[in-house]
Amino acid sequence: MSRQWHDLYTPADRASLYLRAASKRKISGDRLPDHGLRCFIRVQPDNLAAYRRLCHFPDDGRLPGTYPHVMAFTLQLQLMTAPDFPFPLLGLVHLHNCIEVQRPLGAIEGLRFAVYAHNLQPHAKGGTFDLVTEAEDAIGLLWRETSRMLVRGLKLDGTAGELVADDPESLPEATRWYADSDIGRRYARVCGDYNPIHLSAVSARLFGFPAAIAHGMWTKAIALAALRGHLPHSGYAIEVDFRKPVRLPSEVVLSASEAGPAGKLRLDGHGEILHMSGQWRPV
Incomplete structure (x- = not known):
């Protein structure tokens, strides 16, 4: 379809966007806007x-592969809190994330971002859509992210079974780390994602979680930092399924294939809890 674009000089004030998000609690439609920002x-x-420092990336002159997500976060927030966006931001569940690093992310002072939502599909628990974020430099497309979001309780025509990913194979342990109780607050201060489910046990219980949970994108970022010796500098995609949330505090174990153009990863907790699984591949 032909997409309309709204070009902005700067994203809106983040505090005002959070106020807008807090004021919307109900689904108001079943069609995504046909424009992007x-x-x-x-x-x-x-x-x-x-x-x-937060995610353990070295200062090697290149942007971490997950950092454009942080740069574009307020723009994403602005799209999903606009009056014509039909779903409340609070309550969305991040199911899947794919990042493509098309070319090296070095010597970058700024990027031109485009954000839009599409691909609304029925799901056993409601519906899903894809939030797409693209970053360009003077040459062209440099980086792309696709985040699949679940809208619980959404009713759409058609039927869809819940896609249950197979448990990934056993892999060699790469590293392990301890996710302490305040990592959600520290990530929020750096990245701006103040979703209450990540901030404290008290605020998480308001949304049905018995304890605060780690941000999925922090989990992916720290895994990417740990696997930087496994991946090329560019020309790759790394995608993950977020399985069971990481309750704070807890220790997790990252396992991965050997270094190479393609491989698999998994993140496990105690008690055989699978938190995240994924793979990387050339693009």
């Missing part, structure tokens, strides 16, 4: 340095 966003060196 575009904006040039500059790298903030202090924020980038804080992100590297």
Whole structure:
């Protein structure tokens, strides 16, 4: 379809967007908007340095593969809290994330981002849509992210069985780390994602979680940092399914294939809980 674009000088104030998100609690329609948002966003060196420390990325002159997600987060927030967006932001569940690094992410002062939502599909628990974020430099497309989001309780025509991914094979342990009780608050301060389910046990219980849970994109980022020796600098995609949330605090174990152009990964917790599974491949 032909997509209309709204070009912005700068994203809206994040605090106002969170107020807008808090005010919408019900589904208001079953069609995604046919427009997207575009904006040039500059790298903030202090924020980038804080992100590297938080997620254990080295300062190697390149943006971490997950960092454009952080740069574009407010633009994503603005799209999904607009009056014509039919689903409440609070309550969306991040099921799947795929990041493609088309070319090396070095010597970047800013990127032109485009954000849109499409591919609304029925799901056994409601419906899903894809939130797509693309980043371009002067040459063209540099980076793309597709996040599949679940809208619980959405009723759509058609039927769809719940896709249950097979448990991944056993893999050699790569590393393990401890996700402490305040990692959700520390990630929020750096990345701006103040979803209550990540901030404290008290706020998480308001949304049906017995404890605060780690941000999925923090989990993916720290896994990507740990696997940087397994992956090329560019020309790859890394995709993950978020399975069971990481309750805070807890220890997790990252296992992965040997270094190569393609491979698999999994993140496990105690008690044979599978938190995340995925793979990387050339693009």
